[in-house]
Amino acid sequence: MAVYNMSKMAAGVQPKALPSGIVPVISTAALATALLLNDTINALQIGGDPGIPTNFGPVMSSVALDCDALDAGNTLKFNVGDAGNAARYINQSTVGQAGGYQAPNVGGWLGYAPFSGVYGTYTTLSLQLYTIVVKCQTAPGNWANGTIRVKAEYTYDP
Secondary structure, three states, X not given: OOEEEOHHHHHOOOXXXXXXXXXXXEEEEEEOOOXXXXXXXXXXXXXXXXXXXOOOOOEEEEEEEEEOOOXXXXXXXXXXXXXXXXXXXXXXXXXXXXXXXXXXXOOOOOXXXXXXXXXXXXXXHHHOEEEEEEEEEEOOOOEOOEEEEEEEEEEOOO
């Protein structure tokens, strides 16, 4: 099982938070090697405390997967989530087969606050990072190189 990094993860870039409102982040990965079952792509990280005084950390407002056609064999499926739940936002998406755009298809994710249960237990809040991942749930049947893009939007002002 391989782990790959998208553009924001590879560059070590974390989005800058606005005083209030929605913070959009887009990360990309140009895939030139066929994914295998359970391969994980680290899309992006969101900091728990980028200087905004809150008691809960970021709150998710949107996640999406945009993908080129990567599998002419029509078997490739993606999940989008995190280390705790690889399908927290998107489960069993076939968007990688013909290409396209996938919005969340899992109920209950809107307003998810990844640090809500542990936000005050770290001695340095800024060390907390939330990583959004894309997982290859079903391997491709006939791989074609292409790019995947992940968009995440969050707020510190619920």
